[in-house]
Amino acid sequence: MERKTIFLGGIHGVGKTTACNALTSKISIPHHSCSDLIKQLTLRLDSQTTKIVDDVEGNQTDLVKAFNLYTSESWNLLDGHFCLFNSSKQVSNVPTSTFLDLKVQAIVLLTGNPETIVDRIYQRDGIHRNLEEFEEMQRCEILRAHHVATKLNIPLLVYNTSDDIALIVTFIHSILNTDI
Secondary structure, three states: OOOEEEEEEOOOOOOHHHHHHHHHOOOOOOEEEHHHHHHHHHOOOHHHHHOEEOOHHHHHHHHHHHHHHHOOOOEEEEEEOOEEEEOOOOEEEOOHHHHHHOOEEEEEEEEOOHHHHHHHHHHHHOOOOOHHHHHHHHHHHHHHHHHHHHHHOOOEEEEEOOOOOHHHHHHHHHHHHHHO
16 A cells, blocks of 8 residues: 655644644544654654754654654645754755655645744744744745645645635545545
């Protein structure tokens, strides 16, 4: 059985977990978090608390290993990022090869108000972030999602978190139904 992935991306704090929890109650597809898979494989906690990844390429290699070890379903909903803050606190693109290795068949990109996201991260994680950093991160995330979708020739839905979740449900159903 070949595994296939619908990748739900977005910057830290945009609401990926909330969206995935809502989605899995409406569609029969298991949800996995990239950061949880990596932690399960490596027992690393550093990126969860700082949102900084020292070795982006090594981090993504670990993700692909963990995905191959810990998922077995034919379809998976995987939440993660197209860009990460590297050890220099600069935006770093996740390699396109990562999405190819994860067998991504479609992308849902969550976007939101950066002011709300920065506040959410402070409330949730106690991390003070510069608004401009997250505005830039979201711009890069959008560009990278479009780049990956174009390179892999797969559908992309850009979804604002203020929109109705039914838009994502309809999109995912269309992807799953085309595979049957």
